[in-house]
Amino acid sequence: MDLNTNPENEDLLEKAREISTSVLAPNADNHDANAEFPRENFRTLVETGFTKLTLPIEDGGRDLYSDPITYIMVFYELAKGCGSTAMTLHMHNSVMFSLMKLGTEEQILRYRKFAKSGKIFASHAAEITTNAQWNRDISTIISKRNNQFFLNGEKYFCTMAGEADFYVIWALLENSLNTSEGLRFAVVDSKKEGFSIAHRWDAYAMRATTSHSMKYQNVQLDEEDIVGKAGDVDRIDLVPKFGLGYSAIYLGIGAAALEWTTSYAKKRKLKPDNVPIASYPQVQRLLGEMNISHESAKLMIQRAAWKLEKFSTEEAFLAINEAKYAASKASAFITDKAIQVLGGPGLFKDYPIERFHRDARAGLVMPPNSDRALASIAEYYLKEG
Amino acid sequence: MDFGITPANEDLVEKAKTYAKEIFQKRAGKYDREGCFPRENFEDLSKFGFTSLTLPKKYGGRDLYSDPSTYAMVIYELSKACTNTAMLFHMHSSITHVITLLGTEKQSEFYANEVKNGKIFASWASENTSSLHGQMVMDTKAKLTKNCYLVNGKKYFCSMAGEADYYVLWCQLEDEKDLSKSIVLLVSPSNSPGFIIQDKWNAFAMRGTMSHSMLYKNVKIPAENLIGTPGDAIRPDVLPKFGFGYSAVYLGAGGGAFDWVTNYAKKRKLKPDNVPIANFPNIQTRIGKMKVQLESALLMIQRAGWLIGTEGAENAYGAINEAKYVAAKTAAMITENAMQIAGAPSLLRDTPLERFHREARAGLVMPPNLEKSLELSAKIFVEGTASSLMT
Numbered sequence: 001m002d003l004n005t006n007p008e009n010e011d012l013l014e015k016a017r018e019i020s021t022s023v024l025a026p027n028a029d030n031h032d033a034n035a036e037f038p039r040e041n042f043r044t045l046v047e048t049g050f051t052k053l054t055l056p057i058e059d060g061g062r063d064l065y066s067d068p069i070t071y072i073m074v075f076y077e078l079a080k081g082c083g084s085t086a087m088t089l090h091m092h093n094s095v096m097f098s099l100m101k102l103g104t105e106e107q108i109l110r111y112r113k114f115a116k117s118g119k120i121f122a123s124h125a126a127e128i129t130t131n132a133q134w135n136r137d138i139s140t141i142i143s144k145r146n147n148q149f150f151l152n153g154e155k156y157f158c159t160m161a162g163e164a165d166f167y168v169i170w171a172l173l174e175n176s177l178n179t180s181e182g183l184r185f186a187v188v189d190s191k192k193e194g195f196s197i198a199h200r201w202d203a204y205a206m207r208a209t210t211s212h213s214m215k216y217q218n219v220q221l222d223e224e225d226i227v228g229k230a231g232d233v234d235r236i237d238l239v240p241k242f243g244l245g246y247s248a249i250y251l252g253i254g255a256a257a258l259e260w261t262t263s264y265a266k267k268r269k270l271k272p273d274n275v276p277i278a279s280y281p282q283v284q285r286l287l288g289e290m291n292i293s294h295e296s297a298k299l300m301i302q303r304a305a306w307k308l309e310k311f312s313t314e315e316a317f318l319a320i321n322e323a324k325y326a327a328s329k330a331s332a333f334i335t336d337k338a339i340q341v342l343g344g345p346g347l348f349k350d351y352p353i354e355r356f357h358r359d360a361r362a363g364l365v366m367p368p369n370s371d372r373a374l375a376s377i378a379e380y381y382l383k384e385g
Numbered sequence: 386m387d388f389g390i391t392p393a394n395e396d397l398v399e400k401a402k403t404y405a406k407e408i409f410q411k412r413a414g415k416y417d418r419e420g421c422f423p424r425e426n427f428e429d430l431s432k433f434g435f436t437s438l439t440l441p442k443k444y445g446g447r448d449l450y451s452d453p454s455t456y457a458m459v460i461y462e463l464s465k466a467c468t469n470t471a472m473l474f475h476m477h478s479s480i481t482h483v484i485t486l487l488g489t490e491k492q493s494e495f496y497a498n499e500v501k502n503g504k505i506f507a508s509w510a511s512e513n514t515s516s517l518h519g520q521m522v523m524d525t526k527a528k529l530t531k532n533c534y535l536v537n538g539k540k541y542f543c544s545m546a547g548e549a550d551y552y553v554l555w556c557q558l559e560d561e562k563d564l565s566k567s568i569v570l571l572v573s574p575s576n577s578p579g580f581i582i583q584d585k586w587n588a589f590a591m592r593g594t595m596s597h598s599m600l601y602k603n604v605k606i607p608a609e610n611l612i613g614t615p616g617d618a619i620r621p622d623v624l625p626k627f628g629f630g631y632s633a634v635y636l637g638a639g640g641g642a643f644d645w646v647t648n649y650a651k652k653r654k655l656k657p658d659n660v661p662i663a664n665f666p667n668i669q670t671r672i673g674k675m676k677v678q679l680e681s682a683l684l685m686i687q688r689a690g691w692l693i694g695t696e697g698a699e700n701a702y703g704a705i706n707e708a709k710y711v712a713a714k715t716a717a718m719i720t721e722n723a724m725q726i727a728g729a730p731s732l733l734r735d736t737p738l739e740r741f742h743r744e745a746r747a748g749l750v751m752p753p754n755l756e757k758s759l760e761l762s763a764k765i766f767v768e769g770t771a772s773s774l775m776t
Binding site for chain 1: 386387388389647650651661663664666668669670672673674676677680681682684685687688704707710711759760762763764766767
């Protein structure tokens, strides 16, 4: 099992680390407090090419979805600085990847051009009453009246709502037989008429993702705005790939808490001992458990990425679910113990620990949520025979 | 990090799986109940060439200690059937590896031949009042008189006491306090006079390991049976390897319980539902959690093995302790959950679950025990150095 990152893409990891510490981390608490989109982070990410990670190499991209191990480690590093930024960038890169896969030649050229000029794409998939993991029952509809297409519906957890330049909306063609046949991606300029924010994102965690609920009322579409054809949703297996990225991001949040807390414990002294609390056995135990939990989960996400690279998404599906479960659980554990290491001050907004804890907590309910992931794993092992 | 079972040694893992399933599984319950040495298993292991796996290739072995990840997987597969056999196999394989690593050409050749003749080697280090890992203290003393060492002392957890053909004694040279200059490994045929079994091993778990306490009363060992030079035994490239294998041994108890109970859940039906209990969400949740932990622990073991192979055991010391911690905890968690899935019938000896549960429980206290492995790995993580912790 070769878990090494591809040497050709090593520079991206270096850069991700640098951006994470010098740009994302210093801004993170502010974005969290104000629940605002990390716009200036994206300026840097556009300038450094991180919004083109999944574009073909000949277009100045890095085709990074073909190197999943580096891909996830890049997002792991970015998430250490700011979970919300890493998440929104992952959405953008994943959706660009799908558009490159599913678009017609003209569409691909057009979206490449937009991406190269720094436009940000958001993906709107989840609906509140349907199973977000599979999107098998979508009630956002593309209809056609007098040679004009219209989009109507409502979506939840619309990351970068009101912020992205384009929305990629998962919708069904009217009167289609089933999701597999009828699912399309409506790619729409976010300034078009008909978009409204139905419910503002004011959440406990991942606050800077601005994942408002959105209403689409008679949004006019041209035929060229509709991407995909019958069967595409089954063909590209997008959802597990999203899931793997989530694992890396949520683990990155835990990793940041571990790093931050370890360095804090080495400096913090209490009276009358006047030695760093890192020398106390109980603090070492906590840090030791956090470290082991982090290492195990990191191996699990790397293994899943390795499987995705070597085998089909279907074959990697189990490992991805295992990775998502392990990663989100590890980070929830690590950030919880981090608060224990700090004691009461762990609750202060002066420190990033409580933000890490909230963001990591979100990982347990975000798709595939822990219970859903467990069920998928168990179903696999308990198949008849 | 590039790890996994090495293709050149893949056959060994496959064989271990086959022997485990077809031969060792059936005998495990008996060894446990009767608390007896798995003699038939060792005869088979010797016949299959498994007792010489860690010998250098020039002596007909497979030099398997140079491929720690595969070595661990062989142990893991054996342990899924019989944790006792896996543990003893690991003890024998480790000490025969150490003998050929530290011994002279002549010694290596002689003992390698003995292994091929079916002889089994035991290795005894533990003392009741001293900690094997961390600050090591040895009360068992060896005194050089003319051409032989005179050994006196008492050892605990002497696996295969009264069963192995050779005992390797860990003791300290008299009149030298510094262990790094005075700890010695002495090989003695088990039929030498002076070995007295003191407390019979009648334990809750690992009952087939026959780990009696042994009294050494003026045991005479020819001077030429000294392996290596004094201090070698606690060299950083020697000692930590033992601990690495334990991880795979104890995780095997979890792996065995997982396989058994998954299979059980697919078949077991309860009235009035009349569908396999595998369909119940509460069962599925447990199975899912068990599986994720099992996979994580396996990766942690392979990572430690990979680090031993690439960076040396000294630099892998943190990872070895992390692996032991995770493996022991995981095995305990899995066997606990497996019993819950099977319900009250899991208490019956008709199922192997209560045995796996007991073996896994032993893993939490066996060296490096849960507390120690966490303490050591935490120290290395926080302070970034292993060297001061090794002896």
